[in-house]
Amino acid sequence: MLLTCVRMEHKKLRHSHLWLVFLVIPLIPTIMGTGNYLQNLGLLKSEWYSLWTQCSLFYSNFFYGPLIGLYCAYIWRVEHLNHNWNQLMTMPVPVWEVFLGKLCLALECTVFLQLWVWVLFYAAGKIAGLHGMPPFEILIWLLRGSIGGMGIAALQLLLAMIIRSFAVPIALALLGSIIGFLLSNGGYGLFWPYSLMLMGMNANKDTDMVGDLMGFGISTAVFLLLFAAAGIWYLNKKDITAS
């Protein structure tokens, strides 16, 4: 049933302009980062790693969170419109599967986004004249960023479900990301979901930011379970209002 839910969610996203956002927005930090790298070649000598510090700087600190927020807001938007809530809640499907179906889709979007960022990063490296392939470690960092992003996806889904506006959850994601940036600089990253993604991605660092992989994993799992459980509880307990 869960797989059917995921398939249905896929159908709901058809003909949306989500792909446009997916393709275009990550282009800008890549261009910015590559430009910055080329201007500071005298200082940045670790080749692919240096390019990574520049490309990941703005993308992960400020924009990955709002992009996840945008996906999640869109996933719920279809339910907020045209009385679809009524239909959704009368389907013979347990609500936890409805929520997890949407969560799976959000996670899928974030993983594909990271892979697209890797493709852009590779192209940028080639344009910048770097030899060979990027270190495999960077792909791991990107995917680890998606794992860090899982807690954000669950939280954003919860927010987008409760807040009926499309724009507000995205604005909250930007606020959360910036607080995450400040907290991770202060060493409190493990306690804030929005910091986990930039720690996982090793944003603006060429050495590993996640010293304690166990702590990172536990923190991500706790946030993911907490927000997913809150979302399912909310769907179970609260009366829905269809506009």
Added chain:
Amino acid sequence: MWREWKTEWMKVRYRKIGLIVMAFFGLIILWVCWILSRNDTEMMEDGYQLLFMNLPLIDTILMPTMIAMLGSRLCDAEVKGDTLKLLCTMEKKGRLFDMKVLTGAVYLAVFVVLQVVQIFLTGRLYGFPGTAKPVWYVYFVLQVYTVSMLILLLQTVLSFFYENQILPLAAGLFGSFVGLFSWFFPSGHPLKYLFLWAYYSELCFMGQDWDRVTRISTFYDVPFQFPVLGLVLMLLLAGYLVGKQLFLRKEI
């Protein structure tokens, strides 16, 4: 006109727009405190310059997305509720557009005034030596408010035109990126004139030299770019006329 103005405020009642705007302002306070906590006492000598340099940069990152949210939220009643056809039979179509922009302008004005108060109070609380030149406050308001109004016009038009609010919000995120990118270009670079969001950096009236060896930043005044301000005002007027015309022609 007074009746339409009042109606507009009734529409945004309970929409908590002010709360979100205040959340952004709260974040700016936090961010500024964080910046000041990282600087030593020597840097506090130039505390006001530091603020007038950093606040527009923070605004460049935050405001495009905040304004996209504001525009989308203001137009929600018409777009989501599909009430345009109903409203346009009761009030002039152009007036509706004016009221939307004016309502957004009030929120932005409050936001900018709060930032001015923040600069003043931060200076007092952190004990910055001397006082900021009054003209800096004027330049700051001109810099942030005029560019934000330009972005608000764009976002209002986008929010009215696309029922699917992905595009207006994506435009906001795109704007934040491009605006941030623009700070890396030298003043007067042609690319800075191409994007609305880049005018925040182009109108910056404070410069900064960072010595790599001593790691000390020195601030200096940059003459305010009145021709660029003139261009922004012209774009604002043109944007208003074009936006209104587009709205008048919109099939409902």
